[in-house]
Amino acid sequence: MSTSRKLEVRVQPGDVLGVIEEYTPGTGVFTDNDGVLRSSVAGLAVFDPNHKTVHVKPLKDVRLPRAGSSVLGVVTALKHDSVSVELYGILSLSPTVSWVGELYGILSGFIPISQVSAEFVKDIYEYFRPGDLIIARTLNSSNPYQLSTKQPQYGVVYTLCSYCLKPMEPITQKTLKCPICGRVETRKISILASSKVLQVNVRRLIAVKRW
Numbered sequence: 001m002s003t004s005r006k007l008e009v010r011v012q013p014g015d016v017l018g019v020i021e022e023y024t025p026g027t028g029v030f031t032d033n034d035g036v037l038r039s040s041v042a043g044l045a046v047f048d049p050n051h052k053t054v055h056v057k058p059l060k061d062v063r064l065p066r067a068g069s070s071v072l073g074v075v076t077a078l079k080h081d082s083v084s085v086e087l088y089g090i091l092s093l094s095p096t097v098s099w100v101g102e103l104y105g106i107l108s109g110f111i112p113i114s115q116v117s118a119e120f121v122k123d124i125y126e127y128f129r130p131g132d133l134i135i136a137r138t139l140n141s142s143n144p145y146q147l148s149t150k151q152p153q154y155g156v157v158y159t160l161c162s163y164c165l166k167p168m169e170p171i172t173q174k175t176l177k178c179p180i181c182g183r184v185e186t187r188k189i190s191i192l193a194s195s196k197v198l199q200v201n202v203r204r205l206i207a208v209k210r211w
């Protein structure tokens, strides 16, 4: 039986590694909506032609969320039973809010409806909307991450008025008001939303990512 050598290639987050029909994805690899395998981290992609697998060994300085990490992300889509989130950074929330680092991989997560809030959630649209910036807790340690915003420190930290596209300001634990048109919307709002460290990093990321 003949065997082929493994091939190792330096890759950046998002680089195409192949398609799902060619390789079974391992760690550091995610499958996009078109069935294309992409690296989720910067590192060394290892292609094993014998076992038809590919995984990416991350560079040592790349940090990834672990179970129990606090992450900053943007809501990309809502379904009646879950919220899809793209992850952009890691935070530490105790003893005070501090920024741990930006995530250079294309990491994603989802909040099942049961993890949205400590209260019973009837309509998920009253808690999140696409485009909201949120902080959430990771429940597992690999991509895609299962997330939770049940605890009071987690939830929306930045959102825009649906009409004016201006940042809205929290007026109660559950509602925000647009300072321009006065529109009021409901969300699952993080009690840390007004934290200065958080808002500084939110604005920096908005500038970089052009949300």
Ligand SMILES: [Zn+2]
Binding pocket: 161, 162, 163, 164, 165, 166, 178, 179, 180, 181, 182, 183
């Ligand atoms: Zn408005």
